Amino acid sequence: IVVIGSGPGGYAAAFRAADLGRDVLMIDKGDNLGGVCLNRGCIPSKALLHISRVIGEATNLSNVGVSFPKPTIEIDSIRSYKENIVSKLSGGISQLAKARKVKTLCGDASFLSNNELSVTTPSDDIIISFEKCIIAAGSSSSMIPGIPKDHPSILTSRTALELKDIPNSLLVIGGGVIGLELGQVYASLGSKVSVVEFLPGLIPGADDDIVKPLQRRLRKQFKSIMLSSKVVSVSQNEDSGLSVLIETKDEKTSLDFDKVLVSVGRKPNSPHLNLGSTDVKLDKNEFIIVNEYQKTSVDNIFAIGDIAGNPMLAHKATHEGKVAAEVASGHPAAMDARAIPSVVYTDPEVAWVGLTESEAKSSGIPYEKGEFPWAASGKALILNASQGKTKILFDPDTKRVLGAAMVGPSAGDLISEACLAIEMGSDADDIGLTIHPHPTLGETFAAASEVYLGTITDLYIPPKGGK
Numbered sequence: 001i002v003v004i005g006s007g008p009g010g011y012a013a014a015f016r017a018a019d020l021g022r023d024v025l026m027i028d029k030g031d032n033l034g035g036v037c038l039n040r041g042c043i044p045s046k047a048l049l050h051i052s053r054v055i056g057e058a059t060n061l062s063n064v065g066v067s068f069p070k071p072t073i074e075i076d077s078i079r080s081y082k083e084n085i086v087s088k089l090s091g092g093i094s095q096l097a098k099a100r101k102v103k104t105l106c107g108d109a110s111f112l113s114n115n116e117l118s119v120t121t122p123s124d125d126i127i128i129s130f131e132k133c134i135i136a137a138g139s140s141s142s143m144i145p146g147i148p149k150d151h152p153s154i155l156t157s158r159t160a161l162e163l164k165d166i167p168n169s170l171l172v173i174g175g176g177v178i179g180l181e182l183g184q185v186y187a188s189l190g191s192k193v194s195v196v197e198f199l200p201g202l203i204p205g206a207d208d209d210i211v212k213p214l215q216r217r218l219r220k221q222f223k224s225i226m227l228s229s230k231v232v233s234v235s236q237n238e239d240s241g242l243s244v245l246i247e248t249k250d251e252k253t254s255l256d257f258d259k260v261l262v263s264v265g266r267k268p269n270s271p272h273l274n275l276g277s278t279d280v281k282l283d284k285n286e287f288i289i290v291n292e293y294q295k296t297s298v299d300n301i302f303a304i305g306d307i308a309g310n311p312m313l314a315h316k317a318t319h320e321g322k323v324a325a326e327v328a329s330g331h332p333a334a335m336d337a338r339a340i341p342s343v344v345y346t347d348p349e350v351a352w353v354g355l356t357e358s359e360a361k362s363s364g365i366p367y368e369k370g371e372f373p374w375a376a377s378g379k380a381l382i383l384n385a386s387q388g389k390t391k392i393l394f395d396p397d398t399k400r401v402l403g404a405a406m407v408g409p410s411a412g413d414l415i416s417e418a419c420l421a422i423e424m425g426s427d428a429d430d431i432g433l434t435i436h437p438h439p440t441l442g443e444t445f446a447a448a449s450e451v452y453l454g455t456i457t458d459l460y461i462p463p464k465g466g467k
Ligand code: NAI
Pocket: 144, 173, 174, 175, 176, 177, 178, 179, 181, 196, 197, 198, 199, 202, 203, 204, 229, 230, 231, 263, 264, 265, 266, 311, 312, 313, 342, 343, 344, 345
């Protein structure tokens, strides 16, 4: 089995296949194993967001009588901290590969047929025949027209994470996951950050009420958030900064920035694999079409992760990688996850899984909900997180969980309980009657169920229609 790509999808597929007794070769064109997630995405960004959160918490303590001096930012040390974590984890993947006798090859793979690849390595070009292939070649940042490519002041998530310097002013184009996470990092390190978002709200996909506490925080932290706006053009100005023409509903304004981060989504890397020489089919957005076994239209070629469709998330890729490895090794497996969680690792964190209220409304899906405001949680008050919220949507007939959403510190960790509840078909009683430790933020999940069941004692909710 040949696996193309060593990100969280690729290495999971390679290792699972090796554990099932297959002879595995994993090819990656990057210098280090781990793909975008480990080297230029999830891990370095979360390392920087950790710093950003601690700065925020230290600042908040001044409200309770504990003040620290303004932090000094040593960018070289921060870069080393981030790079050390990345290199430890990448080294760990190499060791795990060796332990399993998975062969690795540094090179750029492209298809020659349904059974052969050509790989350009740093020393030569080689041809590799395979019995089965798992494509896990990921995605790259999308760019928008009117913006010069390869300009040193125009950043993508990849170059923004290199943290070459802290610009005095930064414009983030796209108020989605990457824009807000990296915008918050740069704001904490001292940049004046502005955001331009095409749609009327931030983080499309998440419910407005869950995004609101984050938006409130970002309005304080950022210089400006321009919604329903778009960038028309970006050009170099006389002071070696960038002049950006921004069109809002009523007007066009030209503003100057030192740097611009483009975070308007990602696109699959399928065009770089010479898939035209195979019978693998793509959809109109260039994602590889796969079935529930992660099989492409060619029986012996599988595709997983970002290249095989949305959502482009590491944990989805890992899960699909294992399914592909098992099916390719002759085991019964299928991608039948009921829900895939989404997390925005900002401060506060925003997390959701399964059905959202806006989806339920737009698709006419019946639901009932239980909501617990963190203002009534002791632990949330201790953490200065009274703006947080936990919300669960239930099936009105079965009381089973259809979806859940949270906003507040650690929401990304807390959402796992909702994922388990959905996978296991838990209903409101299962959750409300499970004893959760006190005082924790985890209690808010049980409390949201109790609100729905009418058994909550930490709030007073007058009975419907009664006194
Ligand atoms: P995104 O799809 O999350 O957000 C892009 C935003 O840009 C959208 O709000 C969109 O309306 C806006 N936009 C598009 N064109 C625009 C234009 N011309 N002008 C202004 N706004 C425009 O994409 P993002 O943030 O680039 O992330 C890419 C992928 O990476 C996502 O699929 C995400 O799932 C994944 N990712 C996940 C993370 C996580 O799970 N925490 C972290 C980082 C990335």
